[in-house]
Amino acid sequence: MPSFNSLVLEDQRHLKWRALDPIEQGLMILCGICIAAFSVLVFCDVITRAIGRPWLWVQEATMTFFLYGIFIGVAAATRRNDHLYLAVLAESMTGNARLFFEIFNRLCVLCVALAMIHYGYLNFLDGFKSLRMPSMTPMATLYAAIPLSGVFVALFTIEQMVNGFRHGFANPDGIQEEKRQSL
Numbered sequence: 001m002p003s004f005n006s007l008v009l010e011d012q013r014h015l016k017w018r019a020l021d022p023i024e025q026g027l028m029i030l031c032g033i034c035i036a037a038f039s040v041l042v043f044c045d046v047i048t049r050a051i052g053r054p055w056l057w058v059q060e061a062t063m064t065f066f067l068y069g070i071f072i073g074v075a076a077a078t079r080r081n082d083h084l085y086l087a088v089l090a091e092s093m094t095g096n097a098r099l100f101f102e103i104f105n106r107l108c109v110l111c112v113a114l115a116m117i118h119y120g121y122l123n124f125l126d127g128f129k130s131l132r133m134p135s136m137t138p139m140a141t142l143y144a145a146i147p148l149s150g151v152f153v154a155l156f157t158i159e160q161m162v163n164g165f166r167h168g169f170a171n172p173d174g175i176q177e178e179k180r181q182s183l
Contacts, residue, residue: 012080012081014163014167014168015081015160015163015167015169016079016160017159017163020079020155020159023079023152024076024079024080027072027075027076030068030072031069031072031073031076034065034069035065035069037061038062038065038069041058041061041062041065044058045058045059056134057134060132060134060135063142064141064142067142067145068145070145071145071146071149072145075149075156078109078113078152078153078156079156079159081160089101090102090169091170094170098170099164099169102164102169103161106157106161106164107161109157110153110154110157110161112153113150113151113153113154113157114150114154115150116146116147116149116153117147117151117154119146120146120147120149121147123143124140124143124144124147125140126143127139127141127142127143128140
C-alpha cells in the first residue's frame with residue numbers, strides 16, 4: 001500500500017500501475033498550482049491596471065501559468081481517462097466491440113501524444129530564436145510544456161493499453177462504472 005492517498009478510483013485500478021500514482025498526484029498538484037497562480041495573477045493585473053500602476057511582467061507570468069496548467073492538465077486527464085467523450089461510448093459496450101473502441105480511442109490519443117512530442121520539440125527548438133517581453137527569456141520556455149505533456153500522455157496511454165489487454169478494460173469486479181457527466 002502506498003504511503004500516500006492515491007487519486008486512482010478503485011474501479012479503474014486494473015488499468016493503472018501503482019508506480020505511476022505519484023506522478024499523477026504530482027501532476028494534479030502542479031496543475032492546481034498553475035491554475036491558482038493564473039487566477040491570482042489575473043486578479044492582480046486587473047487591480048493594478050485599475051489603480052493606474054500596471055505590472056508589466058504579470059501578463060507574461062499569467063500566460064506561462066495558463067499554458068503550463070493546460071498541458072499539465074491534459075496529461076493528468078489522460079491518466080484519469082477524463083479526456084474523451086468517446087470513453088462513455090466504449091464503456092457502454094461489452095466484448096470485442098468494447099475492446100476495439102477502447103484500443104481505437106487510445107491509439108488516437110497516442111497518435112496525438114506522439115505528434116505533441118515531435119512537433120512540440122521542433123517548436124521548442126525554434127523558440128530559442130525569439131524572446132518574450134519584458135523578461136527577454138526565449139519563447140522556448142513556453143513551448144517546453146508541449147513535448148513534456150506529450151511524453152506523459154503517451155506514457156499513460158501505453159499504461160492503459162497494456163493493462164487493458166492484460167486485465168480487460170471493463171471493471172473486473174463487475175461493479176457498475178460511474179457515468180461521466182458532461183457540463
